Amino acid sequence: MTDAPRVSRHQDADVLVGDVASALLDRIETAQARGDVPHVALTGGSIAESLHRELARRAPDSSVDWSRVEFWWGDERFVTADSPDRNALPARSEFLDVVGVDPAHVHEVPSSDQVATAEESAAAYAETLRARGVESFEVMILGLGPDGHCASLFPGHPGLAVSGVAVTAVHDSPKPPPDRVTLTFEALNRARSVWFIASGEGKAEAVARALADEGSVEETPARGVRGHETVWWLDEPAASALPALPALPA
Numbered sequence: 001m002t003d004a005p006r007v008s009r010h011q012d013a014d015v016l017v018g019d020v021a022s023a024l025l026d027r028i029e030t031a032q033a034r035g036d037v038p039h040v041a042l043t044g045g046s047i048a049e050s051l052h053r054e055l056a057r058r059a060p061d062s063s064v065d066w067s068r069v070e071f072w073w074g075d076e077r078f079v080t081a082d083s084p085d086r087n088a089l090p091a092r093s094e095f096l097d098v099v100g101v102d103p104a105h106v107h108e109v110p111s112s113d114q115v116a117t118a119e120e121s122a123a124a125y126a127e128t129l130r131a132r133g134v135e136s137f138e139v140m141i142l143g144l145g146p147d148g149h150c151a152s153l154f155p156g157h158p159g160l161a162v163s164g165v166a167v168t169a170v171h172d173s174p175k176p177p178p179d180r181v182t183l184t185f186e187a188l189n190r191a192r193s194v195w196f197i198a199s200g201e202g203k204a205e206a207v208a209r210a211l212a213d214e215g216s217v218e219e220t221p222a223r224g225v226r227g228h229e230t231v232w233w234l235d236e237p238a239a240s241a242l243p244a245l246p247a248l249p250a
């Protein structure tokens with residue numbers, strides 16, 4: 001059973017990342033308090049670096065036990081481990097290494113200097129998910145491209161139709177770099193909570209298409225992702241093309 005997506009609007013990008021960071025720390029604490037070791041999937045993209053910095057800044061005020069949480073990525077660029085294009089690199093240096101997450105609990109998608117092809121990388125990442133017994137992600141954080149892509153699921157691309165596996169390779173991505181590895185819809189939709197984060201007017205049309213009553217996943221892949229709970233964390237510019245709420249009765 002999945003709930004209808006919820007929209008959470010914030011004044012600007014700074015307020016947005018602050019509120020998401022504090023909600024994520026609370027969510028991890030709550031999961032740990034009930035005895036879980038939560039699995040959290042991080043994202044790349046424009047909002048990720050400020051979110052990761054904010055998480056590191058707020059971490060000392062939280063009671064998260066960093067030895068009892070595991071981190072993954074919803075997608076990764078198939079490049080060398082030290083490439084500036086890599087989603088994991090800034091997440092590690094700005095957040096995970098700063099708060100001291102056990103490196104054994106940080107599960108990167110294998111890079112192009114570890115395996116020969118994006119297909120091998122996808123298979124190895126899927127095997128790690130299986131071996132760690134990941135049945136669902138506590139929180140799946142996703143960015144949104146101006147074209148409506150999320151993770152590395154791009155409009156009109158073959159990856160949208162992949163089923164029966166948790167991870168797939170992507171080639172000829174319209175956004176560089178061309179070779180990538182992504183969770184499939186099936187795996188993304190195994191999240192307890194999907195959190196889309198979008199900031200800036202450049203994302204407004206894609207946000208409106210993703211949340212419209214009608215539209216296709218082929219055109220706007222983000223429409224295909226639903227957790228048990230789905231929250232759209234938006235700043236006001238990113239929310240600016242959403243239809244106005246009906247006025248309350250007088």
Ligand SMILES: O=C1O[C@H](COP(=O)(O)O)[C@@H](O)[C@H](O)[C@H]1O
Pocket residue numbers: 043044045046047075076077087142143144145146149150151152175
């Ligand atoms: O390439 C990617 O793009 C999306 C969105 O990024 P943005 O820079 O347009 O905000 C991101 O969510 C994804 O993880 C990443 O690999």
